Amino acid sequence: MSQAVPLDRPRRLLDLEIDGRTTRAPEGATILDACRAEGVDTPTMCYAGNLTPVNACRVCMVEVEGSRVLVPACSRPVEDGMKVQTDTERVRHSRKLVMEFLASSVDTSLASTDWLRWMGEYGADPSRYGAAMEPMETGERDERWAGHHHDPDPTIAETVAQPVKVDNELYVRDYERCVLCYKCVEACGVDAQNTFAIAVAGRGFDARISTEFAVPLDESACVYCGNCIGVCPTGALMFKSEHDMRAEETWDEDAQTVTNTICPYCGVGCELEVHVQDNEIVKVSSPEDHSVTSGHLCIKGRFGFSYVQSRRGRDDRRPR
Amino acid sequence: MEAAPTAEERAAVDGLLGPPETGWVGATERSADDLRVVRAGREAREQRHLLLPALHALQAGVGWISRGGLNYVCQRLSVPPAEAYGVATFYAMFSVEERPANVVHVCDDLACRGAGGLALCGELERDAGPEGADAGGWTWVRSPCLGMCEQAPAVFAQRAGRPEVALGGATRETVAEVVAPDSAVICAGGVGAPQTADAGSRDSLRLLRRAGVVDPTSIDDYRAHGGYEALRAAYEMGPGRVIEAITEAKLLGRGGAAFPTGVKWQAVSTQPAGPRYVVCNADESEPGTFKDRVVMEQDPFAVVESLTVAGFACGADRGFVYIRGEYPLATERMEHAIGEARRHGSLGDDVMGSGRTFDIELRRGAGAYICGEETALFNSLEGKRGEPRNKPPFPVTFGVFGRPTAINNVETLINVLEVLRIGADAYAAIGTEGSTGPRLFCLSGAVERPGVYEVEHGATVRDLIALAGGVPRGSTLKAVLLGGAAGGFVGPDMLDARLTFEDARQGGYTLGSGVIMVFDERADxxxxxxxxxxxxxxxxxxxxxxxxxxxxxxxxxxxxxxxxxxxxxxxxxxxxxxxxxxxxxxxxxxxxxxxxxxxxxxxxxxxxxxxxxxx
Amino acid sequence: MVGLATVFGAGGGTSSYEEVEHVDLMMLWGSNARAAHPIYFHHVLKGIHKGMRLIVVDPRRTESAEWGDLWLGLDVGTDIALSNTMAREIIVNDLHHRAFIELATTDFDDYVASVMDWTLERGAEVTGIPADVIREVAHAYAKADRAMICWTLGITEHHNAADNVLALINLGLLTGHVGTYGSGLNPLRGQNNVQGGGDMGAIPHHLTGFQEVENDVVRARFEQEWGSKINPKKGWHLSQMFEAMEEGELTALYVIGENPAASEADNQRTHKLLANLDILIVQDIFLTHTAEMADVVLPAANSAFESEGTVTNSERRVQRVRPALQPPGNARDDIWIIAQLAARLGHDWGDPSAHDVWEEVRRLSPMHAGMAWERLEELGGIQWPCPDDEHPGTTFLHGRLWSEDPAEQGRKAPFSVVLYEPPVDELDEDYPFRLTTGRRLDSYNTGVQTGEYTSPLRREETLDMSPEDAERLRLREGERVRVLSRRGEVVAPVRLALGLRPGLLFMTLHFPDQVDVNNLTIDAWDPKSGTAEFKATAVRVEKLEEPAVASGGGGGE
Structure with missing residues (x-):
């Protein structure tokens, strides 16, 4: 009686076809789940296992028989008898162009190694849209008014290039790396933190992640949980320590270890992944599939580790 | 401390929402009870759908949305400020920067551009400086299509503290008059009766039969012209037979997607119990389209009645009309019609004495073409950015507020009245096999008499142009844009193309929202x-x-x-x-x-x- | 922990975090989980988005209360009055779960008799909550299909802490909201491994796994394993230790990872007592205030980042911690230090690893027996009880109570008669304000750990006050004032806080070097649990005519 009560009805297995191969997937699974189970490599950008799919990036598109347009694999549930094609010319074209669109307008150089590999595999060439625009001034993009047109300069390709925003000691916002995947907004919002310090503002290409009136974080509702950093796929949101080390060219992921432990603060028991380089903690994350955290932490768990290191070389220092 | 609202901003928002009930949502004093018990949570958050109306109230009352004003709205409605800012900056009619009290949006889009729109922009630039510059309490900006293509060039003016104004045939003089501090212009009339197939005889008109004839502000006059007979008939038939009739009439949606209305209503009516909604999509924004505006301005009760029928058929007791923000006169007429219908018991708890409940809320868009897309419209109604949702799930199962929703555009809805008036068979006999019933087209550009024309399905492009008086004497037709910006151009070789769904599908052109924009040799x-x-x-x-x-x-x-x-x-x-x-x-x-x-x-x-x- | 163990035999929260996402009605009682347990609150938020109704009971309208469908701002320390009033309302309306009470509880009649004079009117009078609202909450809680009560220090940092907890447990028993999925009674542990400390026997009357030290059979098993005799009498809890110091009965103290010199109520007394010890040994990662007073300081490795071991969280999940860093200097792992100490005392324990220690726990504690080291790793922690290697761990407790089979059901759960007593530190003309304490999101306890990172949210200590009081006392935001209790005084700047009503003040305990709030707090403590009444201090506030200079533990920037 004191055992877990299974809440979910047993899930039916559905038959479907992926690239001509028949397979089965449980009811409620997405096409992406089914593809991954089948070992079909499917590029993603805005998808994360611990967030509601927004299917905004459109890089995971597949062909589904009977559908006029392509279908986002990350969010479309499988149906019985569904026929899915993941490698047609039409699919490859869409994926390639989406990669080119992103890479020609955003700095994706710190995206996952998978992303960089997919760029190569799909033959994405961002340079064919023209020379990249010079970065805008700080704040310029924040003032774009919906529907108010700026004629394009025919000699360049528009980008979101702009200076990094550094307004606190914990993390930076480097929006020229922002692909507008909505993940940070979801993590700050209903999917995790429910603080709603940031939202998408503006419209179209001028859409951007913003606080109200683009105020600095310390004037916003931000509580520095860093869950936005945890889900950012392109390094647009980053620990300031990582940002600074990258600037100093001392950031070396190959020299880092990741150790799982439990947060030392309150009694909730959040699982931490502690990233250490040269016996210094350089970053803290949490596994997205852990039942306690779903990958999300609070300010203390994510940033409150400094006290351990404050003892180094100054052991006699009295704490505050 | 957080930016506080000015008295003016409070008044603007309270005008919409009423005074705040507790100190937690903006009252200046906190009562002893406030400090013991607060009811908030879900109930408070569910007011989010009032965000656009509240932002409109600020924008119209004060002329812009300041930090203090936004904070106050957020406090009243339990919306996080960043979210509200994201919404405010999505819509072109809202400004989050202080700007002159009067802003004149000058259409430089496809129809107006060659018909004086660009010239007017040039004149205003000389008179008032570049776009957005303060010319002494007013400024001007370029605008996409304002839905007044038959009266090109069109302007739309937002005036803080005074009613908004849409003007056709605009000139620098009329613009000056509109922005003048002592302007007497309240809402430019000048909207003539729609052009009809035959100016002499209105007998052939079905959808437009009351337009220009009936007093659009009088429910009694509407009744005297056959109003509310369709609803009475619907009540007699019962919801099932109404849906059957719509299905048998083969009524297809006129918004652009040509989805069978009967199928949609059937799907909504058979959803599991719980709240359902009907929505009238009156966010007519496709460049070159203005028919819905004309209908709402000239025959607003028809829209109210047909949405009531839709509610009855689908089992919804609440309906929304989402009307384009740049349509001040249509908004005024619709608002008035809904109020009158309520007063006369045609909306409310006991519609026409039937014991049935149905009411309509009018909601305004705020300058976003995308909100004409049905799921974007739902998000906008819910107080969010007008971002479309991925489909499935479709609106019939997951529509506004996540509930089953039947959404139809204005023209589709008023066709329902005609189906009920003449019967499904008679209706289905009109037009062609695949495209039944009458159809409204918006003729603009290089024609003698631009306007809305009603024809039976099956007319050709040439027929419509002829109805509009043909291209002006001495001009040659160069191209026609069918279906608006989302449609496509055809050349003179396509003048005999029939304007039916089946012909369009086959011929690779589109009817879209009924745009026929004609260009002559002067067009670039x-x-x-x-x-x-x-x-x-x-x-x-x-x-x-x-x-x-x-x-x-x-x-x-x-x-x-x-x-x-x-x-x-x-x-x-x-x-x-x-x-x-x-x-x-x-x-x-x-x-x-x-x-x-x-x-x-x-x-x-x-x-x-x-x-x-x-x- | 005492309340739950008394009634149910196991001192742990009943429910899993995941269950919280599927609750119909949650009462968050004396807990600002949004700030104090942010990730637990994530689960609450998921529940809210799925339709859960949240009722928050807290004198302050906290960040958590802002999420409540209903917030009840009761007077500090009137929790028993509220729960007893709810109970009477439930009983007189026949909303109690008769079948469950019959099947699984005892002492119901005494309980009924004890709550019968708690009419809605009296409850309203004492708590300050309108009668109709108490009625609404009582009905909602009783009628909900799945209902949970969660609490934190707002319930337990009172002189009658255990009674407060028992009062909430009574409500759960009364309505049958315990022992089923999605219903339960859950204390949120304020500190990492508070649960684990209790589980392992760091309570005066328990050995590992909530086994009674005064039980001869239990003790015999431990004595056999350890090869040494165990004192058959239970020990002192913290407050008793201080009393024993006062009496001169306790003269040597070994403190591991605690900082009583900064964290205890009425700290002038605490300092005096610590100073009078014959020997004070402190084992810590820092030279804390307490360590500064110590005769011997043993520098320790940090438990979360530099050590191997386990902790237990608030859902009874035993989790492994692992060393990510090398400890600095001469700092050593706690296990090593203790083993070395044992060696100096003549016992050769060798050089045990955390894994070795854990195997001993599994041998001695039946509820941990199935938690193999590897399984803890694989499953991301296991919730006790986990009696054997096949057992998946226990997501919710006390399902046994619903069993018709007496053997399976075990001991029935007793109702407890709990009497309302107002806070010890009474308000009067001289001390008219009620000062309560709590945490801020970015800080923790006495700030020893959190003081070291740069939080953009951090403010110095303030005296939080309602705008109405500030106006009445002619105080401006940021103006420094003197706060006096019957025991001491501090100086702090005023901060206007909308979450407070007139008469109620708030401070944290995060900045003892700057403003030592424990100069004010009362050391009245709960005889059952040993917890001090941090939550209810009577104070007055004096306007400073001149800018203050540091005095009496206050002042300083």
Whole structure:
């Protein structure tokens, strides 16, 4: 009686076809789940296992028989008898162009190694849209008014290039790396933190992640949980320590270890992944599939580790 | 401390929401009870759908949305400020920066541009300085189509503290009059009766039979012209037979997607118990389209009645009309009609003494073409950014507030009255096999008498142009834009194309929202292509990558061609434009991105606009 | 922990975090989980988005209360009055779960008799909550299909802490909201491994796994394993230790990872007592205030980042911690230090690893027996009880109570008669304000750990006050004032806080070097649990005519 009560009805297995191969997937699974189970490599950008799919990036598109347009694999549930094609010319074209669109307008150089590999595999060439625009001034993009047109300069390709925003000691916002995947907004919002310090503002290409009136974080509702950093796929949101080390060219992921432990603060028991380089903690994350955290932490768990290191070389220092 | 609202801002918001009930939501004093018990949570958060009305109240009352004003709205409605800011900055009618009290939006879109719109922009620039500059309490900005193409050039003025005004046939003088501090202009009339098939005889009119005849402000006059007979008939038939009739009449949606209305209603009516909604999509924003505006201005009770029928058939006791923000007169008439219907018991708890409940809320858009897309419209109604949702799930199961919803555009709805008036069989006998019933077309551009024309399905492009008096004497027809910016161009060779769903599908053109915009030899097609590309770049919601970046890359490539600075050859650019078009069509979330390349593609392929490189 | 163990035999929260996402009605009682347990609150938020109704009971309208469908701002220390009033309302309306009470509880009649004079009117009078609202909450809680009560220090940092907890447990028993999925009674542990400390026997009357030290059979098993005799009498809890110091009965103290010199109520007394010890040994990662007073300081490795071991969280999940860093200097792992100490005392324990220690726990504690080291790793922690290697761990407790089979059901759960007593530190003309304490999101306890990172949210200590009081006392935001209790005084700047009503003040305990709030707090403590009444201090506030200079533990920037 004191055992877990299974809440979910047993899930039916559905038959479907992926690239001509028949397979089965449980009811409620997405096409992406089914593809991954089948070992079909499917590029993603805005998808994360611990967030509601927004299917905004459109890089995971597949062909589904009977559908006029392509279908986002990350969010479309499988149906019985569904026929899915993941490698047609039409699919490859869409994926390639989406990669080119992103890479020609955003700095994706710190995206996952998978992303960089997919760029190569799909033959994405961002340079064919023209020379990249010079970065805008700080704040310029924040003032774009919906529907108010700026004629394009025919000699360049528009980008979101702009200076990094550094307004606190914990993390930076480097929006020229922002692909507008909505993940940070979801993590700050209903999917995790429910603080709603940031939202998408503006419209179209001028859409951007913003606080109200683009105020600095310390004037916003931000509580520095860093869950936005945890889900950012392109390094647009980053620990300031990582940002600074990258600037100093001392950031070396190959020299880092990741150790799982439990947060030392309150009694909730959040699982931490502690990233250490040269016996210094350089970053803290949490596994997205852990039942306690779903990958999300609070300010203390994510940033409150400094006290351990404050003892180094100054052991006699009295704490505050 | 957080920015506080001014007294003026409070008044503007309280005017909509009433005074705040407790100190927690903005009252200046906190009562002892406030400090013991607070009811908030879900109930408070569920007021989010009032966000757009509240932002409208601030914008209209004060002329912009300040930090203090936004904070106050957020406090009243339990909306986080960043979210509210994200919403405010999505809509072109809202300004989050202080600006002159009067802002005149001057249409420079496809129909107005060649008909005095560009010239007016030039004059205003000389008179008042560049776009957005303060010219002493007012400014002007360029605008996409304002839905008054038959009265080009059109302007729309937002005036803080005073009613908004839409003006046709605008000149620098009338603009000056509108923005003058002592302006007496309240809402420019000047909207004549729609043009009809035969000026002498109105007998053939069905959808427009009351337009220009009935007093649009009088429910009694509406009744005297056959109003509310359809609803009475519907009540007698019962919901099942109403849906059957609509299905047998083969009524297809007139908003552009041509979905069978009966199927939609049937699907909603058979959903599991719980709240359902009917929504009238009156966010008519497709460039070149103005028929719904004319209907709402001239025969608003017909929209109210037909939505009531829809509610009855679908089992919904609440309906929304989402009306385009730039339609002040239609808004006023619809608001009035809804109020009158309530007063007369045609809406409310006991509709026409039947014991049935149905009521309608009117909601205004705020300057976003995308909100004409049904799921974007739902999000907007819910107080969110007008970003379309991925489908499935479809609105019939997951519509506004996540509930089953039947959404139909204005013209579709008023066809329902006609089906009930003459019977499904008689209705189905009108038009062609695949396209039953009458149809409204919006004639604009190079025709003698621009306006809304009602014909039976089956008329040709040539017929419609002839109804509008043909191209002006001495001009030659060069091209016709069918279906608006999301539609496509055809050349003179297509004048005999029949305007039916089946012919259009077969012939590779589109009826869209009934736009027939005619261009003569003076039209600069390259310039029109640039304007269309710009339109989609400006109106893309920005949510999905193919559309957000694709619309930019499309516009850039066109500009490179025009500037004579292609990357590679002109042919390379055309190939690139085609590649961009494909991904937008295949991978965009909604119809906006999927059609954003249509018109440009048709100009290239059917009219040879860029043959030989730049034009 | 005492309340739950008394009634149910196991001192742990009943429910899993995941269950919280599927609750119909949650009462968050004396807990600002949004700030104090942010990730637990994530689960609450998921529940809210799925339709859960949240009722928050807290004198302050906290960040958590802002999420409540209903917030009840009761007077500090009137929790028993509220729960007893709810109970009477439930009983007189026949909303109690008769079948469950019959099947699984005892002492119901005494309980009924004890709550019968708690009419809605009296409850309203004492708590300050309108009668109709108490009625609404009582009905909602009783009628909900799945209902949970969660609490934190707002319930337990009172002189009658255990009674407060028992009062909430009574409500759960009364309505049958315990022992089923999605219903339960959950204390949120304020500190990492508070649960684990209790599980392992760091309570005066328990050995590992909530086994009674005064039980001869239990003790015999431990004595056999350890090869040494165990004192058959239970020990002192913290407050008793201080009393024993006062009496001169306790003269040597070994403190591991605690900082009583900064964290205890009425700290002038605490300092005096610590100073009078014959020997004070402190084992810590820092030279804390307490360590500064110590005769011997043993520098320790940090438990979360530099050590191997396990902790237990608030859902009874035993989790492994692992060393990510090398400890600095001479700092050593706690296990090593203790083993070395044992060696100096003549016992050779060798050099045990955390894994070795854990195997001993598994041998001695039946509820941990199935938690193999590897399984803890694989399953991301296991919730006790986990009696054997096949057992998946226990997501919710006390399902046994619903069993018709007496053997399976075990001991029935007794109702407890709990009497309302107002806070010890009474308000009067001289001390008219009620000062309560709590945490801020970015800080923790006495700030020893959190003081070391740069939080953009951090403010100095303030005296939080309602705008109405500030106006009445002619105080401006940021103005420094003197706060006096019957025991001491501090100086702090005023901060206007909308979450407070007139008469109620708030401070944290995060900045003892700057403003030592424990100069004010009362050391009245709960005889059952040993917890001090941090939550209810009577104070007055004096306007400073001149800018203050540091005095009496206050002042300083």
């Amino acid at each position: 097609l390259v310039d029109l292509c640039l304007r269309i590309a710009r339109f989609f770049r400006d109106e893309s919601c920005g949510q999905c990558v193919p559309c957000r970046v694709g619309t930019v890359r499309q516009e850039e490539a066109l500009h490179r061609l025009v500037a004579g600075t292609p990357i590679g050859s002109a042919q390379d650019e055309l190939a690139l434009i085609d590649e961009v078009a494909r991904v937008m069509r295949d991978a965009s979330i909604c119809g906006l991105g999927q059609t954003a390349a249509n018109a440009v593609q048709s100009a290239i392929s059917k009219l040879g606009v860029f043959d030989g490189g730049a034009a």
